[in-house]
Amino acid sequence: MEAKANGPKEEESRIDPPTNPMVTPLLSDLYQFTMAYAYWKARKHNERAVFDLYFRKNPFGGEFTVFAGLEECIRLIANFKFTEEEIAFIRASLPETCEDGFYDYLRGIDCSDVEVYAVPEGYVVFPKVPLLRVEGPIAVVQLLETPFLNLINYASLVATNAARHRSIAGKSKLLLEFGLRRAQGPDGGIGASKYSYIGGFDATSNVEAGRLFGIPLRGTHSHAFVSSFMSLDEIMEKSLQSSDGSSTCEDFVSLVQAWLSKIKWSHLSHGIFGETNQSELAAFTSYALAFPNNFLALVDTYDVMRSGVPNFCAVALALNDLGYKAVGIRLDSGDLAYLSCEARKFFHIIEKEFGVSNFGKMGITASNDLNEETLDALNKQGHEVDAFGIGTNLVTCYAQPALGCVFKLVEINNQPRIKLSEDVSKVSIPCKKRCYRLYGKEGYPLVDIMTGENEPPPKMAERILCRHPFNESKRAYVVPRHVEELLKCFWPGSPDKAREELPPLMQIRDRCIKQLQQMRPDHVRRLNPTPYKVSVSAKLYDFIHFLWLNEAPVGELQ
Amino acid sequence: MEAKANGPKEEESRIDPPTNPMVTPLLSDLYQFTMAYAYWKARKHNERAVFDLYFRKNPFGGEFTVFAGLEECIRLIANFKFTEEEIAFIRASLPETCEDGFYDYLRGIDCSDVEVYAVPEGYVVFPKVPLLRVEGPIAVVQLLETPFLNLINYASLVATNAARHRSIAGKSKLLLEFGLRRAQGPDGGIGASKYSYIGGFDATSNVEAGRLFGIPLRGTHSHAFVSSFMSLDEIMEKSLQSSDGSSTCEDFVSLVQAWLSKIKWSHLSHGIFGETNQSELAAFTSYALAFPNNFLALVDTYDVMRSGVPNFCAVALALNDLGYKAVGIRLDSGDLAYLSCEARKFFHIIEKEFGVSNFGKMGITASNDLNEETLDALNKQGHEVDAFGIGTNLVTCYAQPALGCVFKLVEINNQPRIKLSEDVSKVSIPCKKRCYRLYGKEGYPLVDIMTGENEPPPKMAERILCRHPFNESKRAYVVPRHVEELLKCFWPGSPDKAREELPPLMQIRDRCIKQLQQMRPDHVRRLNPTPYKVSVSAKLYDFIHFLWLNEAPVGELQ
Incomplete structure (x- = not known):
C-alpha cells in the first residue's frame, strides 16, 4: 500500500494543474456532493463503478465530431485534492445534519484509485462510443462528472466547428480565429483559441492563448486606428531606412503621395478613384512606418475601391521602393467575393503598370461574421481571399452552441447497469466495454464496435458481426484490414501500469488533421453526409436486450 | 503629480482583481498591441481619446437588454499592469524591428489616466446608447477594448436571457441554473451562474459559483444515484432518529415498505401502479436516510407514475411518521405538463387518503432542455411545476449565443470622429456624449436621449425635442416628469473625483428586478414587443449629419 500510495503521487507531480485555475474539485454541481454524502452514509462510496462519457448526436447537422478536452481532464484528476477552505465551503453548503466523518473522507480522497481510459485527443469520434471510460470508487468518480463534461463538451464542439470551417475553406487558405x-467569457475565448487550433486553424488573435499554448498570433489594426488620424500633417517622423539598411528615405510621406498620384493618373487605373480619404492615408502611412516589414491594412473604413485599396497600394509601392514587401489588405464589410476580386484586379493592374513583380499576389484577408454558409457562398461566387478571420460563429458555435455529452453509470460492483428511456436514443449501453475501430481495405475506417470487456478482440482479416445496438435488422459482417483499440489508458489507477503521454498541442492538431483526411469523404462532407456506423458485438447486443427487458416495466393499456 | 500618482493607487488597492485570474492585460487581441506600438511610434499614444461601448440590436428578438459585466471591467482596470513576463511575451510576439522604448512605455502604464463612465450594472439598456464611455490616452484605452467586450458581451447576454426566462416563468416560480x-468552458459556467442570478434566477447548482459569489446552491441526486442501487437489501444502516430526537425508528426500510403497500392497496390510488422498481426504492430510501430534512427525489429513472412517484410517496410518508417533511420530486424527461399534473393529483390523493396535511402541496421541480418556448408551452397547457432547473439553453444562450457589443472611437483630441458604413445601423454616433433617461408621468421610462457633453441637461417638466439619430422624420417632444443621467463615474482618472461604489451582487440583482418592473410592459413582453425609443438632441443630430456629409465620399454612377 505504501508503494502504491507513493507511486501515483510521483506521477502526478509531473502533470500540471488545469490551465484555468478556476478548475478545481468545486467546479461541480452541488448534487455530486449530496450524492457523495449519501453514498458515504450508505457505506457505498467505495463500490467500484464504471461510467462512460459519450454524446448521442454529432453537432452542426454533421456526421463526425472531433474529440478534445482530454488533457485538461487529466490535469484535473492528477491534481484532484480538496483544500481546507473548499471543505469548509462544502460543509457550509450541505445540511447541518451531515456527519463530520464525511468531511474527513473528502479530505483524504484523490484520484489515485481512478482509472481513465480515453480516445486520444484530436481523434474523430462518433455517437454512443465512449470518449472516456472512468472507473473507480463511485463517490469519487461521481465528483468528476460535472468538470469532465464541462471540459469536454465545449472543447469538442469548437474543435469540430473549426474542422468544419477548415473543410469548406480548403487546405490552402489561412484560417485565423x-x-x-464575442466569446462566452474569458476562457470561452481562450478555449476557443486552443481548440480551434486543434481543429485545423492556423493562428489566433488572442495574445493570452498565444502565451499559454504557443499558438501563432495574428493581428494588425482596427477601424479605430484609421479614424484616429486626421491628415498626413500629423506624421512627425517621416524618415524610413531601407530594408537592407543601405539608405534612408527622409520623407516617406512625400514618397507615398507621389505614388498615389502616379497610380491615380496611370493609364490602367485611371477613373477607378478620385480623391482618397486623407486620414486613412495618414493611418496607413503611419502604420507602415511602424511596421515596414508587416504592412497589412484594413481598407474598408471609408470606401474599399475608391479609397482603401488605392491608399494601400500607394503605401505598398513606397515601401517597395525601399525594399520592403507589403503583406496585404483586410476586408471587414461589404460583398467580400466582389471586393476581393476587384482588389485582386487592381493589384494586377499595379503589377503590370509599374512592373512590380508579385504585386498581383498581394494577400487578401477577409473577416466580418463569416461562417460555414458564407464560406460556401464565397466559394460558389468565386473570390480572391487568401485568409479568413473568423470570430463569433466559430467561438460561440453559433450554429449549435452546445454539445450534449453525458456521463452514465454502466457497471457497479461488476454488475452491468442500464439507463432506460422512452426515447430509444437515450438508452445507455451497459457494461464495462472495449471499443475498436475497424478499417477496410481502402484504408478508411469502416465501423466502430463496442464489446464486453472480456470478449476476444476483433482480429485483422477475421470476419466479425457488427450489430446496431438497438435496431435488430441493422447488422453487417466486417473483415477488418486493420483493428485499432480506441480507449487507451491515460490514468492507470496504479503506478505499475503504463500511461499514455499527453502530447503537445501541435501534435494533437496534426493528429486531428490526419484523422479527418483518413475518413471516407462522404462521412465528413457538409451536405447530406453519410452516417458512420457504430455497432456492438453480437454478445453485447444480446446482453443489452436481456437487461432491457429485465428492467423495463410491462405497460398496461387502459 | 506625486499626490495624483498616489491617490489612484490607494483607491485601486481597494478593488480586487478580476474573478478569473486569466483576465489580464494579455487577454486581448494582438492588434491592440500592434496599434499601441504604431501610436507610440507616431508619438500619438498619449492623445486623449473617447470610446463608446454599445450594442446595435437587442438579443433574442426582444426589445431590451440587461447590462452586466461592469464590475469585472473595473476590477481589470484597477489592477491593470504588465508583468515582466507579459512584456517579454509581447516583445516576442511583435516584429524584431519594434523599438525597445515601447516596452519601457508598456512597463509604465496603468489606468490611472483613464476615465470610465458607465450605466450601473443590472440596468435595462437599449441599442446605440453607450454602456461605457472610456476616455484616456488612446494607446491605453485601445488595450482595454478586447477584454471589456469579452467581459460585457456574454455577461449582458446571459443576464438578459435569464430575465427573459424569469418573465415567462412568472414571479412565483423558483428558477435554478x-x-x-454544458457551458462554454469553465467560466462560461461560472459567469452563467453569476449573471443568471443578476437576471433574476434564484439559485445555481454550480458549487464554485456559490463559493465565489454567495449565490444559493441547489441539487439533490442524478439518475446514476438511482441506478447504482440494486435492492433494499443493500441498505445496512436502517435506523433513523425522529426529527425532534425523541425516538428512533430501528428499521426505516420496513416502514417505507409498509407505506408503499398501504398506498398500493388504498382505495383512491388503487390500480395506478403495480410493482415499483426496487432499486429506485432503495435509492430513495437511502437518500432519505442521508438527508431526512432535504428529501427531494428524481422520479423518472424508470417510470414516473408507475414507479417514481409511488416510491417517493412511500419514503415521504415514512419520513412524515418521524416528523420530517419531504421537499418534493424532480421530473427530468417526458411530458412535463402532464406528468406534473398527474403527480400533483397523486399527492392530493395521498393527502386525502392518509390525512397528511399539505402533502398535496409537495414541491415539483422540472428540468430537461427547458427554454423560453417550452416554458411558454407549459404555461399554455397548464402545469403544476413549482421550480424549473434550466441548463443548456440558459447558459449557452442557445437562441442567440452572442451579443455584438462594439467599442468605437467617438472623439480624439477634442475632435469628434464618426465611423461610416453603407449599413446605416452601423454608423457610429460621434462626440463625447452624455446620456439621459426621461421618465413619463406614469413612472415608465419614455426615451433615452444622448447629447453633446456640454449641452445643458434635459430638465424636469421642460419640453425637449428628441430626434432619431439617423431618421429625420422620427422625432418627438417630451416633457419629462423625471430625468436620470445614465452614465455614472465608476473610474475617475483622478483621485479628487468621486467614484460610484461597486455594489454587492444581491444589490445588482435587486436593481435589475426593479428596473424590469419599471418598464412599460409592452417593451419587455415576449411577443411583438414595442421598441423603446433612443434619441439624440437636436444639436447632436445636426452635428452627426454635418460630419457624415463631410466624411462620406460622393459617389459617381457610371
Whole structure:
C-alpha cells in the first residue's frame, strides 16, 4: 500500500494543474456532493463503478465530431485534492445534519484509485462510443462528472466547428480565429483559441492563448486606428531606412503621395478613384512606418475601391521602393467575393503598370461574421481571399452552441447497469466495454464496435458481426484490414501500469488533421453526409436486450 | 503629480482583481498591441481619446437588454499592469524591428489616466446608447477594448436571457441554473451562474459559483444515484432518529415498505401502479436516510407514475411518521405538463387518503432542455411545476449565443470622429456624449436621449425635442416628469473625483428586478414587443449629419 500510495503521487507531480485555475474539485454541481454524502452514509462510496462519457448526436447537422478536452481532464484528476477552505465551503453548503466523518473522507480522497481510459485527443469520434471510460470508487468518480463534461463538451464542439470551417475553406487558405471579444467569457475565448487550433486553424488573435499554448498570433489594426488620424500633417517622423539598411528615405510621406498620384493618373487605373480619404492615408502611412516589414491594412473604413485599396497600394509601392514587401489588405464589410476580386484586379493592374513583380499576389484577408454558409457562398461566387478571420460563429458555435455529452453509470460492483428511456436514443449501453475501430481495405475506417470487456478482440482479416445496438435488422459482417483499440489508458489507477503521454498541442492538431483526411469523404462532407456506423458485438447486443427487458416495466393499456 | 500618482493607487488597492485570474492585460487581441506600438511610434499614444461601448440590436428578438459585466471591467482596470513576463511575451510576439522604448512605455502604464463612465450594472439598456464611455490616452484605452467586450458581451447576454426566462416563468416560480456541464468552458459556467442570478434566477447548482459569489446552491441526486442501487437489501444502516430526537425508528426500510403497500392497496390510488422498481426504492430510501430534512427525489429513472412517484410517496410518508417533511420530486424527461399534473393529483390523493396535511402541496421541480418556448408551452397547457432547473439553453444562450457589443472611437483630441458604413445601423454616433433617461408621468421610462457633453441637461417638466439619430422624420417632444443621467463615474482618472461604489451582487440583482418592473410592459413582453425609443438632441443630430456629409465620399454612377 505504501508503494502504491507513493507511486501515483510521483506521477502526478509531473502533470500540471488545469490551465484555468478556476478548475478545481468545486467546479461541480452541488448534487455530486449530496450524492457523495449519501453514498458515504450508505457505506457505498467505495463500490467500484464504471461510467462512460459519450454524446448521442454529432453537432452542426454533421456526421463526425472531433474529440478534445482530454488533457485538461487529466490535469484535473492528477491534481484532484480538496483544500481546507473548499471543505469548509462544502460543509457550509450541505445540511447541518451531515456527519463530520464525511468531511474527513473528502479530505483524504484523490484520484489515485481512478482509472481513465480515453480516445486520444484530436481523434474523430462518433455517437454512443465512449470518449472516456472512468472507473473507480463511485463517490469519487461521481465528483468528476460535472468538470469532465464541462471540459469536454465545449472543447469538442469548437474543435469540430473549426474542422468544419477548415473543410469548406480548403487546405490552402489561412484560417485565423478572431473571436475573443464575442466569446462566452474569458476562457470561452481562450478555449476557443486552443481548440480551434486543434481543429485545423492556423493562428489566433488572442495574445493570452498565444502565451499559454504557443499558438501563432495574428493581428494588425482596427477601424479605430484609421479614424484616429486626421491628415498626413500629423506624421512627425517621416524618415524610413531601407530594408537592407543601405539608405534612408527622409520623407516617406512625400514618397507615398507621389505614388498615389502616379497610380491615380496611370493609364490602367485611371477613373477607378478620385480623391482618397486623407486620414486613412495618414493611418496607413503611419502604420507602415511602424511596421515596414508587416504592412497589412484594413481598407474598408471609408470606401474599399475608391479609397482603401488605392491608399494601400500607394503605401505598398513606397515601401517597395525601399525594399520592403507589403503583406496585404483586410476586408471587414461589404460583398467580400466582389471586393476581393476587384482588389485582386487592381493589384494586377499595379503589377503590370509599374512592373512590380508579385504585386498581383498581394494577400487578401477577409473577416466580418463569416461562417460555414458564407464560406460556401464565397466559394460558389468565386473570390480572391487568401485568409479568413473568423470570430463569433466559430467561438460561440453559433450554429449549435452546445454539445450534449453525458456521463452514465454502466457497471457497479461488476454488475452491468442500464439507463432506460422512452426515447430509444437515450438508452445507455451497459457494461464495462472495449471499443475498436475497424478499417477496410481502402484504408478508411469502416465501423466502430463496442464489446464486453472480456470478449476476444476483433482480429485483422477475421470476419466479425457488427450489430446496431438497438435496431435488430441493422447488422453487417466486417473483415477488418486493420483493428485499432480506441480507449487507451491515460490514468492507470496504479503506478505499475503504463500511461499514455499527453502530447503537445501541435501534435494533437496534426493528429486531428490526419484523422479527418483518413475518413471516407462522404462521412465528413457538409451536405447530406453519410452516417458512420457504430455497432456492438453480437454478445453485447444480446446482453443489452436481456437487461432491457429485465428492467423495463410491462405497460398496461387502459 | 506625486499626490495624483498616489491617490489612484490607494483607491485601486481597494478593488480586487478580476474573478478569473486569466483576465489580464494579455487577454486581448494582438492588434491592440500592434496599434499601441504604431501610436507610440507616431508619438500619438498619449492623445486623449473617447470610446463608446454599445450594442446595435437587442438579443433574442426582444426589445431590451440587461447590462452586466461592469464590475469585472473595473476590477481589470484597477489592477491593470504588465508583468515582466507579459512584456517579454509581447516583445516576442511583435516584429524584431519594434523599438525597445515601447516596452519601457508598456512597463509604465496603468489606468490611472483613464476615465470610465458607465450605466450601473443590472440596468435595462437599449441599442446605440453607450454602456461605457472610456476616455484616456488612446494607446491605453485601445488595450482595454478586447477584454471589456469579452467581459460585457456574454455577461449582458446571459443576464438578459435569464430575465427573459424569469418573465415567462412568472414571479412565483423558483428558477435554478443547472448549466455548468454544458457551458462554454469553465467560466462560461461560472459567469452563467453569476449573471443568471443578476437576471433574476434564484439559485445555481454550480458549487464554485456559490463559493465565489454567495449565490444559493441547489441539487439533490442524478439518475446514476438511482441506478447504482440494486435492492433494499443493500441498505445496512436502517435506523433513523425522529426529527425532534425523541425516538428512533430501528428499521426505516420496513416502514417505507409498509407505506408503499398501504398506498398500493388504498382505495383512491388503487390500480395506478403495480410493482415499483426496487432499486429506485432503495435509492430513495437511502437518500432519505442521508438527508431526512432535504428529501427531494428524481422520479423518472424508470417510470414516473408507475414507479417514481409511488416510491417517493412511500419514503415521504415514512419520513412524515418521524416528523420530517419531504421537499418534493424532480421530473427530468417526458411530458412535463402532464406528468406534473398527474403527480400533483397523486399527492392530493395521498393527502386525502392518509390525512397528511399539505402533502398535496409537495414541491415539483422540472428540468430537461427547458427554454423560453417550452416554458411558454407549459404555461399554455397548464402545469403544476413549482421550480424549473434550466441548463443548456440558459447558459449557452442557445437562441442567440452572442451579443455584438462594439467599442468605437467617438472623439480624439477634442475632435469628434464618426465611423461610416453603407449599413446605416452601423454608423457610429460621434462626440463625447452624455446620456439621459426621461421618465413619463406614469413612472415608465419614455426615451433615452444622448447629447453633446456640454449641452445643458434635459430638465424636469421642460419640453425637449428628441430626434432619431439617423431618421429625420422620427422625432418627438417630451416633457419629462423625471430625468436620470445614465452614465455614472465608476473610474475617475483622478483621485479628487468621486467614484460610484461597486455594489454587492444581491444589490445588482435587486436593481435589475426593479428596473424590469419599471418598464412599460409592452417593451419587455415576449411577443411583438414595442421598441423603446433612443434619441439624440437636436444639436447632436445636426452635428452627426454635418460630419457624415463631410466624411462620406460622393459617389459617381457610371
